[in-house]
Amino acid sequence: MKIIFMGTPDFARAALEKIIEAGHEIQLVVTQPxxxxxxxxxxxxxxxxxxxxEHNIPVFQPVRIKLPENVAELKKYDxxxxxxxxxxxxxSQEILDIPRLGCVNIHASLLPEYRGAAPIQQAILDGKKETGVTIMQMAAGMDTGDILTQRTIPIADDETGGELFDKLSVLGGELIVETLPRLERGEITPVPQDEEKATKCGKLSKDMGRIDFNESSETIRNLVRGLNPWPSAYTTLGKKTFKIWKxxxxxxxxxxxIAKELNDGADELRQEAVNDKKAGTIVGVLKDSFIVLTGDGYLQIFEVQLEGKKRMAVKDFLLGYKLEVGTRLGPETIQ
Structure with a gap:
């Protein structure tokens, strides 16, 4: 097939490479400036x-693809x-109508769930047990087009946003290569999305990573793994930003x-913290981790990064930093 490919980040690169390997003719690649x-x-x-x-394919980088001169450029290709x-x-609809088979999108969720910019991370933030990739016939709305093909994969309990991103990028490349010839042969019946089941997710921002220890332990854990590697989950220790990686x-x-491994008096401190509802209080320090009180239980932390330092395992962090039971993490510690 003759294809114009539009994409920008590494997620899209995996698909482009698979399409090239499959022997399709990539006439033009359109990407961000x-x-x-x-x-x-x-x-x-x-x-x-x-x-x-790398593959000697022409590249087009419009600032705004919808402008008349850019649409005219696309129309030069068949x-x-x-x-x-x-x-x-x-x-625009004008662009969607140019190719004879229309435009298809590789979306990293099981549409109509998670329409929008960050479906991979949002699935983890929400504690989902599975996700997948959808090949969709594009329409004028945001991820609203008919579903052509889908494939589902499980989300591992400790999987991070970065790890799931890598898996779905490969899956997306595999699925688009399987879908294209079937679409050309007319073997696929498009399925309209169920609007009643549609959910949306916005772009990731650094502010999303701020930890509220009043939330449940599982919510915080999902924040930590969902925003790894970017923008990352963080709190403060003293006056410094303190990232939590695992x-x-x-x-x-x-x-x-676990309390049996803690120092004498730690259990009493824990009970005091619970009574005072001081979420964010460190209630135990072990050799390889430390434990923080949350809104409904506890968070055991294994990997951190203090502002100005490298990311490291807690066991290594504790070699150079004395972390005291009773210290409270969070923005209120900044003077």
């Missing part, structure tokens, strides 16, 4: 552009279909079993 990075302001190309250059994956711009939720019985 190069962006300045870091203090130097040096321009950085997208992952999709890098892939296109593509059978446009394949879109995390492109970062909304396509944690486990504990209920009362589990805590009591």
């Amino acid at each position: 190069d962006k300045p990075k870091g203090r130097s302001g040096e321009l950085q190309i997208s992952d999709v552009k890098a892939c296109a250059l 593509a059978d279909i446009y394949v879109v994956a995390a492109f970062g711009q909304i396509l 944690a486990k939720s504990l209920m009362e019985l589990e805590f009591r079993q």
Whole structure:
């Protein structure tokens, strides 16, 4: 098939590589303009552009794809279909109508669930046990088009947003390659999305990572793994930002079993913290972790990063930092 591919980040690159491997003719790659990075302001190309250059595929980088001159550029090609994956711009109906087979999108959720920008991370934040990829016939709305194909995978209990991202990018590439020939042969019956089951998710932001220890232990644990590696879950220790990279939720019985390893008086402190409802209080320090009181139980923390330091296991962190039982984490510790 003759294809125009639209995408920007590494999630989209995996799909582009699979389509190239399958022998389709990529007439043009459309991606976001190069962006300045870091203090130097040096321009950085997208992952999709890098892939296109490696395969000598022409690249088009419009600031606004909807502008008449950019639509005219697309019309110069006789593509059978446009394949879109995390492109970062909304396509107009005029663009959707150009190719004879329309435009299809690779979306990293089981639509109609999690329409929007961050479906991978949101599935973990919500504690979902499974997710998947949808190939969708694009319509003018945000992820509202008919479903062509879907594939489901489980979410492991300790899986991070980054790990799930990698798995779904590979799955998306596999599924689009399977879908394209079936679509061309007319073997797929599009299925309209059930609007009553539709949910939305917005873009990720750094503010999302601030931990509220009044939340449940499981909610905080899901925040930690869902926002790993970006934007990350964080609190404060003293006046410094304190990132939490790996944690486990504990209920009362589990805590009591671990309490045997704690210092004398820790259990009394724990009870005092519970009575005063001081969520965020450190109620136990072990050799390889420490335990924090939450809204409904406890959070055992195994990997951290203090502002200005490297990410490290708690057992290593404790070698250079004396963490006291009774210390309270959170923005209220900043003077």
